[in-house]
Amino acid sequence: MTTTTTTPPSRSKGRLLDWKLLIGIAAVGALATLSLLTGVYDVFGADDGGEMFAITRIPRTIALILAGAAMAMSGLVMQLLTQNRFVEPTTTGTTEWAGLGLLTVMILVPGASIGTRMFGAVLAAFAGTMVFFLLLRRVTLRSSLIVPIIGIMLGAVVSAVSTFLALQTDMLQNLGVWFAGSFTSVLRGQYELLWIVALVAAVVFAVADRLTVAGLGEEVSTNVGLDYNRIILLGTGLIAVATGVVTVVVGNLPFLGLIVPNVVSMFRGDDLRGNLPWVCLLGIGTVMVCDLIGRTVIMPFEVPVSLILGVVGAAVFILLLLRQRRRG
Template sequence: MKNFIITAFIIFLSIISIFLGVATVNLSDIFVQGTNSNNIIFLSRIPRTISIITAGFGMSICGLIMQQLTMNKFVSPTTAGTADSSKLGILIALLFFPRESIIFKMLIASAFTMGGTFLFLGIIRKIKIKDNALVPLIGMMISGILSSITMFFAYKGDLIQSINSWLFGDFSGVLKGNYELLYITIPLVLIAFFYSKQFTISGMGEEFATNLGINYKTIVNIGLILVCFISSLVMITVGGIPFLGLIIPNIVSLFFGDNLSKNLYITGALGGLFLLLCDILGRVVIYPHEIPIGMITGVFGSGIFLAMIFRRLNFEE
């Protein structure tokens, strides 16, 4: 029932998103090929809405998988250095392979994303005191270092403006023909559904998973590879969307428990719903101008993240 309700809300907000905008759309001309209304709907607004839902679904699932495998509710692509590793990879692609295809650049970004994520995991495994609030702070320190390196070399290569375009997610430039790379996240999400039960068991610890016949290291690697590819796809297509993969899995966990296999769809759907709400809000607050969606999610996400930390500290006291 809950899945049906959230899906219905997504459909409702999708209709609002499609018909919301500065340009006037004539309903009678929508399905008339070549008219201005037809072009606005099918070349701009429908692709934008699809990309928002796809990105929200993918990034929320990334956060859920990372939190399950690391057994830490504060871990996500934003707080584990994953997003900033992807930005560094994008910079390397722009510096050394500017004429290569977008797929090639995505692969480079994914390679750097994997490197940054495994670096984060390697560091926290060496730390004896693994406080839940300390782990993401370490990830944010790694993110800060990677971001500084990225901006330094972007300045040297006169690519500051190009890199800044990835600092905050922005769907205003999404048009038919430049967002279809996000469709690759669909089979990746299906793979996540296929391994969902193994992810749930692996999240209970290596010893427990091994006793149940699960190859713990293989499952963890599969999960992290999925996270890295999905994060890179979203980053290189629409830019960074901070805190989405952090707050949505925690909200779902708070109301529906920690069973990943049961919560996978609702987490992704709620992520798409939340991103649609943020996008609509960003388009109406200073209408007819628009606030980048990354800024909206950053404001809401950072506030919820701080509330989570203070809640955890108060609980421990």
């Protein structure tokens, strides 16, 4: 593992639920209401408006909430376990591994249910994340910037394999749709598996203290009686489940897990338990804002959320690199 400069945890002292968090919840609630009211179809004037509202608007808004929280939370846990500010599922190859697992299931079982596809994506994401962690243990790193470079290179190799398989099986178009990162196709009956990430968030909150200790390194964890390898496996499994589910239902949401935890830690330090609600709220708000922009900028057409997140995330990533460089 490699280490990088962290913000002192003392800055995150205070109650978990305070007036600032309540304001954040209210702001996210306002964005959710705006999401429910935004769209080309007139759900208030049409005869079947109420039915369309229940089939499309409500599922889409719930999916925005769950997917945003899941990917932001995954980035927070991954950064903590690797002790590196620049890692998250899309900079470590986890998303690409999930896509490869999804593609493999579709090739082997063409009529696979969404649950089967999700299982394949989660399994591949777990395997890929473990490969990334094993690489970090066996490579001597002199700079924290090398970590995301290794992850991006690994993801590029996996993506190339996925593209080759898609070309050979005439599924390249499907692969492009899966990685578009759009909420356009989210309907009632197709998004319910995303509720799994709510359970993942609950587990992360329950074991937050252990994950925090594991983030200090194997030696410190062992000294306080913590099974370091078991906690790493648990954290990897939680990341894999969240990433796999979001990839199957929504697609790729780049840089979300990179932007949100870094912004939160700048203001609140590195306390996982205290930061988790803020990370989830900011992740939800970021995805909702990007989705609202995508739905309105060229209405009645839509711009994929992944496109807007990619532009914003790339800019923030560069700023973080420059900030790290100034710190030496």
